[in-house]
Amino acid sequence: MAMEPGVYEVRFIQNGIVREVGTFGLETTVADESVSGVFNVAKGAAAGLANAFPNAFVALLLRRQEADEVMEDYDTVAALLAGESEEATFTNYARKTGLTATVEVDDAGDAASISIPNQAWLTAGGAVNNSLVKLVIAVQTGADDTTLIPLTHHNFQIITNGSAIATGFNEDGFYRVQ
Secondary structure (H helix, E strand, O other): OOOOOOOOEEEEEEOOOOEEEOOOOOOOOOOOOOOEOOHHOOOOHHHHHHOOOOEEEEEEEEEEOOHHHHOOOOOOOOHHHHHHOOEOOOOOOOOEEEEEEEEEEEOOOOEEEEEEEOOOEEOOOOOOEEEEEEEEEEEEOOOOHHHHEEEEEEEEEEEEEOOEEEEEEEOOOOOOOO
C-alpha cells in the first residue's frame, strides 16, 4: 500500500515508545542503541523512496563524522563523504547493498514503518581496525554515490577487532513516519 503524497511528521519508535527526533532501536552486541537523526533530504520522502526502490537500500559504516546537524544537510552519500565524514576501511568491510525494504502502513495509527533485514559484518577488522561512529542507511536511485540518497544515521560506536558486528533493528523498523 503506497502512502499518499504530502508532508509527514517524522518520529522514531524505540521499544514501542514514540520519541522526539532521534531515537532508534539499534541493537548490536557491542553498539550503543542511540540514533542521531534523519537527513533533511529524506524527511517525508523515505516511504516513497522505499516504494519506488524497494531492493536498493544500502547500509554503510562511518569511522569519522561531522556534527549531526552538518551531516543532515547532505543530499547524497557522495556529498557526505566529500565533507569530513569518512567511510569505514576495516578488514573485510564492504557496504551492504541491494537490501530489500518493506513499508508497513498502519492505517489505525496513521503511520508507516520502513524495515530492512538485520545486517552483519563477519570478521570485522583484524589486520586493519576502525573505531566506528555511525551507521548510515541510504537508498540507491542510480549508478553511483551521487545518486545514493542518505536517509538516516545512527550512533554505532564499535571498535572492530576481527569479531562479528551486527545491527538488530526493532520490530518497528529503522524509520517511522506519522
